[in-house]
Amino acid sequence: MTKRQNRMVLVALLIAGAILAVTLLFQALGNNSNYFYSPTEVAQGKAPIDRSFRLGGMVAVGSFKREDLKSTFDVTDYKNKFSIEYTGILPDLFREGQGIITTGSLVNGRFIATEVLAKHDENYMPPEVADALKQAQE
Template sequence: MTKRQNRMALVAMLVAGAVLAVTLLFQALGSNTNYFYSPTEVAEGKAPIGKSFRLGGLVAVGSFKREDLKSTFNVTDNKHQFTIQYTGILPDLFREGQGIITTGSLQGDIFVATEVLAKHDENYMPPEVADALEKAKGSQK
């Protein structure tokens, strides 16, 4: 091989390596993302079944039930409600009527949560929950 052919082969290998690295990076990032869905989007079937995602809204008043460490409650965006099941210790700020975000997956008609996040003060609401509530208000008119 000539010197020019050697350089071309090296450039081709570098380009192929870069393409492979970028492909693997995007594949790894894509499998670790948790997308947010409102109860309305889950009811419309937009949420993935069997995959982890985030579901958020307001804890429906009068829906909270606890049995040992197993908690069951409904989350609403004022249009639809969805039942959440969580086993573990809930955050100190968790209460009915409050905005929360849960991470987990659908199992039938119940969302089984692996993590529950509550807002940290009276003036803050997670942006995803606020957007979902605004969308639900706008579609009720």
């Protein structure tokens, strides 16, 4: 092969490698993304059943129950509420009447959380929770 043909093969291989890398990157990002849903969207069936997603809202007052490390509570957007089950240590700032975001998946109509995040001060609310509460009140 001539020098020109060698360069063309090299350029073609580099382009094919770049396309493969970009394709794998987008596939990995798409599979690992966690989308946020409000309790109303989950009740409407918009949330995926077979994958992990984030569910957030306000912890319903009077709904929190704990047995050892297993906690159950309801999250509401003031339009609908959804039961959450979590096994583990809850954040220190977790309490009824405050905004939280949980990560987990739906199992037999219950949300099984693998992570619970609570707001970090009295004035802050996660943007996703604030938007969901505004939409539910409209």
